[in-house]
Amino acid sequence: MDAAGRGTTGGNAPVGGAPVGVVEREAASLPGGIGLVVGLALIAGGIALVSSAGNGSHAPGAVVLVLGVLALAGLTAVAPGQARVVTLFGRYLGTVRTNGLRWLNPFTKRQRVSTRIRNHETETLKVNDADGNPIEMAAVVVWQIADTAQAAFGVDDVVDFVSIQTDTAVRHIAGSFPYDARGEARLSLRENAEEITSRLSAEIADRVERAGVVVLESRITRLSYAPEIAQAMLRRQQADAIVAARQRLVEGAVGMVRSALDQLAEEEVVELDEERKAVMVSNLLVVLCSDHATQPVVNTGTLYQ
Numbered sequence: 001m002d003a004a005g006r007g008t009t010g011g012n013a014p015v016g017g018a019p020v021g022v023v024e025r026e027a028a029s030l031p032g033g034i035g036l037v038v039g040l041a042l043i044a045g046g047i048a049l050v051s052s053a054g055n056g057s058h059a060p061g062a063v064v065l066v067l068g069v070l071a072l073a074g075l076t077a078v079a080p081g082q083a084r085v086v087t088l089f090g091r092y093l094g095t096v097r098t099n100g101l102r103w104l105n106p107f108t109k110r111q112r113v114s115t116r117i118r119n120h121e122t123e124t125l126k127v128n129d130a131d132g133n134p135i136e137m138a139a140v141v142v143w144q145i146a147d148t149a150q151a152a153f154g155v156d157d158v159v160d161f162v163s164i165q166t167d168t169a170v171r172h173i174a175g176s177f178p179y180d181a182r183g184e185a186r187l188s189l190r191e192n193a194e195e196i197t198s199r200l201s202a203e204i205a206d207r208v209e210r211a212g213v214v215v216l217e218s219r220i221t222r223l224s225y226a227p228e229i230a231q232a233m234l235r236r237q238q239a240d241a242i243v244a245a246r247q248r249l250v251e252g253a254v255g256m257v258r259s260a261l262d263q264l265a266e267e268e269v270v271e272l273d274e275e276r277k278a279v280m281v282s283n284l285l286v287v288l289c290s291d292h293a294t295q296p297v298v299n300t301g302t303l304y305q
Helices: 032-053 059-073 148-153 158-176 193-211 227-267 274-289
Strands: 075-078 082-088 091-096 100-103 109-114 118-121 125-128 134-145 213-225
Touching (some): 082 148, 109 148, 118 158, 125 158, 158 193, 193 213
Antiparallel strands (some): 082 109, 118 134
8 A cells, every 4th residue: 555545566556557657658669661671681681692502501591581581570560640559578668659660679569559539429328317317418528549558558448448437427427416407506417518518528537547548528419308207307397487487577567567656656647546556556467467468448437436
């Protein structure tokens, strides 16, 4: 156990991560043209020695031929968007990122690692949000290998690792926030998409960092209630919308009535006692808040008839 409380295996490899000190570094290599010329020259020289030996010993020519084959075996083509992780008898020597034909020690193992930008889209995951409501959520993450050594030695399969960790992060984020805040002062998946996406990206990046992967972007591609409660939650949202609209309508109607009474009093158009003010307020509220058109009644008598 180290000072940070992390367990170690054999004193040099933390549990769940790449071996200590195994980070990407540049491997020693030569331009492939040199190795190609040397290898062809050795093969040609070996053939010449074997031919000129006649009935004599062919050993010198055979040795030169073997050296030529080994020289050609050290040639490695590195395509754009790829790198080669070089190991010698299990020991990491470095990574070749230079594109083109390179020459390396012919006894080394050269593992191909893609450094291209890749997408991973999760399946539609069914999880419970913070309120316990079942929802369906999916996301897409754009990622790239930044450290080829950690990607090669830190995990068994970096693509599978990113896939599983992304699914885990999506489930965690979905369960940490409600689908809808319903007017409360809290973050929700539906109303705070940008902030939720930022948190999702940060969590995925933290989970895949040990594999030498960087997250370039992540987006939520699907967010909805599960089918079994979708209709009920839709009716609930509609009811909340109707209540909010009614509240806004009543607030506006009360303001209009107050403004009308103040203007009548200020311009001394008519003097109303408290009872008639109450009747006027009632009539105006009915007119302003009703869902249907009101039928006016013309008063042909006095104000108090």
